[in-house]
Amino acid sequence: MKVWLPRDAAARALGADAVATALISEAARRGVRLDLVRTGSRGMIWLEPLAEIYTSAGRTAFGPLTPEDVPALFDSPETHPKALGLTEEIPFFKRQTRLTFARVGLIDPLDLAEYETQGGLAGLRRALGLSPPDIVTEVTDSGLRGRGGAGFPTGVKWATVARAPGPRKYIVCNADEGDSGTFADRMLMEGDPFCLIEGMTIAALATGAAQGYCFIRSEYPDAITTMTAAVAIARDAGVLGRSVLDTGQAFDIEIRVGAGAYVCGEETALLNAIEGRRGTVRAKPPLPALQGLFGCPTVVNNVLSLATIPIILSRGAAFYRDFGIGRSRGTMPLQIAGNVRHGGLFETAFGITLGEIVTEIGGGTASGRPVKAVQVGGPLGAWFPPALFDTPLCYEEFGAKEGLVGHAGFVVLDDTADMAAYARFAMEFCAVESCGKCTPCRIGAVRAVETLDRIAAGEAAALPLLRDLCQTMRLGSLCALGGFAPYPVLSALTHFPADFGLNTEAAA
Amino acid sequence: MTDTALATQVEVILRDHAGGEGAALPVLHAVQHAFGHIPEAAMALIAPALGLTQAELRGLVTFYPDFRATPAGRHVLKLCRSEACQARGGQALIEAAKARLGVDWHETTPDGAVTLEPSYCLGLCACGPGAMVNGELHAKLDPERLERLLAGLLP
Ligand SMILES: Cc1cc2nc3c(=O)[nH]c(=O)nc-3n(C[C@H](O)[C@H](O)[C@H](O)COP(=O)(O)O)c2cc1C
Ligand code: FES
Numbered sequence: 001m002k003v004w005l006p007r008d009a010a011a012r013a014l015g016a017d018a019v020a021t022a023l024i025s026e027a028a029r030r031g032v033r034l035d036l037v038r039t040g041s042r043g044m045i046w047l048e049p050l051a052e053i054y055t056s057a058g059r060t061a062f063g064p065l066t067p068e069d070v071p072a073l074f075d076s077p078e079t080h081p082k083a084l085g086l087t088e089e090i091p092f093f094k095r096q097t098r099l100t101f102a103r104v105g106l107i108d109p110l111d112l113a114e115y116e117t118q119g120g121l122a123g124l125r126r127a128l129g130l131s132p133p134d135i136v137t138e139v140t141d142s143g144l145r146g147r148g149g150a151g152f153p154t155g156v157k158w159a160t161v162a163r164a165p166g167p168r169k170y171i172v173c174n175a176d177e178g179d180s181g182t183f184a185d186r187m188l189m190e191g192d193p194f195c196l197i198e199g200m201t202i203a204a205l206a207t208g209a210a211q212g213y214c215f216i217r218s219e220y221p222d223a224i225t226t227m228t229a230a231v232a233i234a235r236d237a238g239v240l241g242r243s244v245l246d247t248g249q250a251f252d253i254e255i256r257v258g259a260g261a262y263v264c265g266e267e268t269a270l271l272n273a274i275e276g277r278r279g280t281v282r283a284k285p286p287l288p289a290l291q292g293l294f295g296c297p298t299v300v301n302n303v304l305s306l307a308t309i310p311i312i313l314s315r316g317a318a319f320y321r322d323f324g325i326g327r328s329r330g331t332m333p334l335q336i337a338g339n340v341r342h343g344g345l346f347e348t349a350f351g352i353t354l355g356e357i358v359t360e361i362g363g364g365t366a367s368g369r370p371v372k373a374v375q376v377g378g379p380l381g382a383w384f385p386p387a388l389f390d391t392p393l394c395y396e397e398f399g400a401k402e403g404l405v406g407h408a409g410f411v412v413l414d415d416t417a418d419m420a421a422y423a424r425f426a427m428e429f430c431a432v433e434s435c436g437k438c439t440p441c442r443i444g445a446v447r448a449v450e451t452l453d454r455i456a457a458g459e460a461a462a463l464p465l466l467r468d469l470c471q472t473m474r475l476g477s478l479c480a481l482g483g484f485a486p487y488p489v490l491s492a493l494t495h496f497p498a499d500f501g502l503n504t505e506a507a508a
Numbered sequence: 509m510t511d512t513a514l515a516t517q518v519e520v521i522l523r524d525h526a527g528g529e530g531a532a533l534p535v536l537h538a539v540q541h542a543f544g545h546i547p548e549a550a551m552a553l554i555a556p557a558l559g560l561t562q563a564e565l566r567g568l569v570t571f572y573p574d575f576r577a578t579p580a581g582r583h584v585l586k587l588c589r590s591e592a593c594q595a596r597g598g599q600a601l602i603e604a605a606k607a608r609l610g611v612d613w614h615e616t617t618p619d620g621a622v623t624l625e626p627s628y629c630l631g632l633c634a635c636g637p638g639a640m641v642n643g644e645l646h647a648k649l650d651p652e653r654l655e656r657l658l659a660g661l662l663p
Contacts, residue, residue, distance in 0.1 A: 010632055013647035045634035180590030183631040218537075218574055219630050221643055257537055259572035262628055276532030276558065278571040294529065336634065338595035343634030366596070375591055379628075409633065411592045422591065429590070429628060 001027065001034055001074070002054035006105065008041035008190050009222040010183065015066065016049035022067035023051070030074055040191015042105035043345030044092055052087050053077055061087040092342055092361065097323060099331045100308045101184075101347045104191030110229055112237055115194045121239070123310030127202045128247055135206040136162055139309065141317035143329025148174055148265075148302030149377070149406045149480070151395045154309075157299060160289040161207040164297035169209035171200050171251075172274065172293060172300045175216040175223070176258055176265035179378025181409030184333040185303035187345055189216070189223040192307070193230035194239075197253060199306035201244060202313055203299050204251040212253040213274050213293070218260055228255050262433040266479045267300040269435060280435040281479045302407070304333060324350035328394040328405075336362045338375075338411035348393075355389030358412055369414040373495065375422075377406025379429055380484035382491035383419065402491060404484070419496040423489040424452045430485035441482025444473040448489065455500055463502070466493075511549055517542055518550045522557045532558050532568055536575050545576045573625075581616040581623040583661040585609075586640040589626045592633035597650065601637045604651040608658055621662050 003023060006016055020036065027034035042061075044050060050063030053073065061084040062073060072080050084090055098104075107114045115121070127135050140155025161169060173196065177185040189196060200212045214231075216224050231253050234240045242250050256274055258264050264273045268282035271293050292298025308330065312320045320330045328350035334357060336343050341363035358364070358374055365371055373383040382403035384391065391397050398405045413422075430445035448469055454462040470486035477483040493500060521538045525531040535558065539550050546554075546569050555565040569575045587602050609617050609624055616623040632638030635647040641657060649657070 009645055010635055010647060013632055013638065013645035014635055048635070177631065178629060180588075180629040181592040181633045182629075183633055186631040219627060219640070221645075256533065259533055259537070259574035261572055273533060274530050276530035276568075278567055280571075337592040337636075338633065340634070345634075379591060409592075411595060411633070413595050417595070422594070425589075425591070425594070433628070 001032055002037070003034065004037045004039050004052040004059065006041040006048065006050065007038035007109075007222070008048075008187060009220065010045050010187075011041050011048040011050070012222065014048045014064065018067050019049045019051065019065045019070060022070040023073075026070050026074055032074060037108050039107060040104040040109055041187060041345075042087060042093060043101070043187065044090065044342070045344035046342050047084065050084075057086060059087045060085065061090060092344070092346065095361070096347050097331050097349050098347050099311050099320070099323070100195075100304055101188065101192075101333055101345065102311070103195065104187060107192070109191050109193055109226055110233060112194060112233055112239075115192075119314065120194055120310070121198060123313030124198050124201055124239075124245065126313050127205050128245060132162055132206050132208065135202060135313070138313060138317045139206070142312040142320040143317075143324070143327070144305065144308055144312060144320065145328070145395065146302055147304035147308070147332070147407065149179075149404070151405065154301065154305050157289055157301070158203065158206050160287070161209075161297045161299050164290050166297040168211065168294075168296045169207055170293040170296055170298040171203045171207070171209045171212035172267075172270065172298055173200055173212065173214040173303060173306055174265060174267060174270055174300055175214055175220075175227075175303045176270060177217060177220070177303070177407070178262040178265045179380075179407050179409055181337045181375065181411040182335050182378060182407045183337075184335050184345055184407070186220050186223050188303055188307050188333075189220070190226050193227050194234065195310055196227070196303055196307045197230060197234050197240065199309035200253060201240065201251050202309050203301065203306060205244075205249060207297070207299055209299065210250045210252070212251065213256050214253055215256045215258060215264070215270055215274060217258040217264075224255060224257055231255060261435075263435045263479075263481055266481065269479075270300065271298065278435075280437045281481075283478060304407075324394075325392065326350075326394050326396055328396070332393065332405070332408050334393075335407075335409045336412070337409060339365045339367055339414050340410075340412040341366050350392075350394050352393050353389060354384060354391045354393065355386070357393070357410055358389065362410070362412060365412060365414040367414045367416075369416065372413045372415045372417050373419065373492075374413070375411040375488060376409070377404040378409050379426060380404075380480060380487055381406050381409075382487045383422070383495060384491070385495040387495075403487065419492040419499040420452070420456055420501075423492040423500075424449060424456075426485055426488040427452060430481060434481060438476070438478040438482060440473045440476035441478070441485070444469055444477075444482060445485060448473070448485075452489070455502075458501060460502055509543075514543070514547060514549055515553060518553045522554065526557075532560070533572075536568065536572075540575055545579045548577075581620050583622045583642055584625060584640075585622055585658075585661070586625045586627040586630070588628070588630050588632070588636060588638040590629045590633075592629075593636035593638055596636040598637040601649055601651060601654060605654060605658070608655070617662075619663060622658070
């Protein structure tokens with residue numbers, strides 16, 4: 001019997017290992033030969049642990065499983081109470097366009113041969129036949145924009161590094177993924193690590209870098225283990241090392257582990273952390289592309305940006321660019337989280353509306369109560385009320401609504417949520433995580449918490465002060481931590497004044 | 509542990525990382541892994557080896573939340589405070605944990621069993637509230653499941 005079961009951290013946190021143990025002992029008890037493959041997660045987190053069993057029709061899903069559900073899987077899978085039908089026919093899965101996540105959940109993440117069978121290394125092989133400027137052109141033409149939050153065109157960044165003079169160049173993968181409500185980087189690293197390695201290697205070929213670093217947050221022990229193992233396997237197979245696929249070009253990757261500071265996701269703080277300094281933000285200019293790690297030209301890209309490179313190279317820029325709308329091309333792996341019925345990872349082309357994401361795909365709240373607000377783009381993103389659910393997913397449209405796409409996390413709240421408490425938390429978070437380098441963020445966040453407390457105590461007159469402070473933080477902070485922390489606060493105030501004890505005019 | 513035993517172990521860690529670029533975080537992780545914290549005696553050895561002043565090294569240890577200058581309890585419980593977990597009952601869970609342990613954030617129970625630390629996302633946002641116990645993740649916690657977890661940690 002062939003069974004696939006995730007080794008993804010969320011699936012494990014929901015009991016996948018106990019299900020694996022039950023499968024093994026039940027198979028032994030019955031004398032059944034069990035071929036158990038631990039994979040990444042298919043992304044339907046509400047159904048985890050989700051096992052798939054091979055049938056003549058394809059991979060059939062069962063979940064969410066407990067060890068008690070296991071014996072019946074051996075008896076009559078067809079009538080199993082947790083049977084979900086063919087995995088790829090489950091509506092949540094079927095509706096997706098999986099480009100970056102094509103292999104996640106499908107394959108054994110550390111099986112390089114299977115990776116290749118499923119299309120892996122095709123992008124790298126094509127890149128090896130192109131000149132570095134042609135690789136960069138391909139990435140530019142794909143329209144890919146940085147998936148880490150800022151949405152900067154990846155090809156433009158690479159071109160800058162490629163042209164920059166320097167004794168050495170570096171590829172740095174930003175796997176710090178600190179935003180609450182996001183977990184796509186983690187799932188990709190745990191489910192298809194070779195894809196990220198391939199993307200980093202293509203970046204190295206395009207820019208002339210010989211060394212890469214992948215900086216993973218310490219909260220992701222499984223991703224660290226999987227990536228470390230994958231790098232060693234890739235090195236043994238000659239994908240990394242002194243001569244990438246026997247071409248004579250050198251590139252290697254070192255995994256670095258973060259130490260619990262959210263701000264290290266900011267690219268210059270991340271560079272400081274790799275260099276062994278405090279993770280404080282550097283003033284820009286100089287851009288990291290020109291003077292980054294150890295003062296050398298450096299590509300800093302998010303996990304998803306880099307993991308999307310292989311398919312762009314293998315299928316061509318036009319294939320990728322044909323998905324999406326406006327200046328938001330390709331697909332985005334959405335992370336649907338919080339109080340939501342169908343939480344998980346959903347990859348789709350840009351252009352889908354917020355309402356479709358929350359109501360149709362997410363299925364509304366888990367509590368069954370009405371949706372009150374959705375925070376998009378992490379702890380520094382704005383809260384959207386249902387009145388804005390017609391907003392299409394796209395960098396420009398979200399910007400026009402005073403919000404951001406960011407790393408595309410969607411945190412859903414039901415109508416019992418107190419938005420004033422969430423606003424206060426946003427500023428408290430900013431105060432805790434501020435690197436301390438600039439005053440608007442370091443002091444401003446503390447003062448904002450105090451001012452929000454005054455408003456909560458009924459002092460509506462403190463409101464202009466809060467707005468003024470938010471303005472100062474927005475314009476005066478060195479990075480987007482202090483610069484964007486006002487978004488969740490002001491959006492909560494604008495859309496939910498009653499939660500602050502204010503009437504609509506007072507909040508306006 | 510004697511100071512010489514500690515020094516030998518720290519020297520091994522430093523030798524393992526010698527010559528690497530920007531070795532400070534890997535070294536501090538390794539030292540903390542070995543001793544559960546960054547002992548005073550270790551700092552005296554690490555700073556010169558990394559070319560840092562004592563002040564710079566202390567600056568690193570205090571900047572990064574993962575590094576501790578004093579030992580934690582026998583178990584470390586991290587609870588996620590962030591939005592997606594709050595949306596799924598995280599606040600009630602945190603209050604239950606604090607009440608059960610009788611500690612606030614960053615504190616250790618008087619018997620030295622459990623240290624309570626905040627986390628600001630564990631990547632379990634679709635299945636929160638999330639927690640990490642001694643490096644292991646747990647999802648969909650509620651006060652009863654937390655109670656069972658804690659029962660395994662408390663004497
Ligand atoms: C406070 C703060 C935290 C950030 N955290 C992350 C992060 O965890 N991961 C990430 O890729 N980018 C993060 N960013 C954005 C990075 O600074 C940078 O824009 C990104 O890594 C560039 O890669 P991309 O172009 O591929 O998106 C953060 C920015 C700020 C201001
Ligand atoms: S917000 Fe709690 S795990 Fe992400």
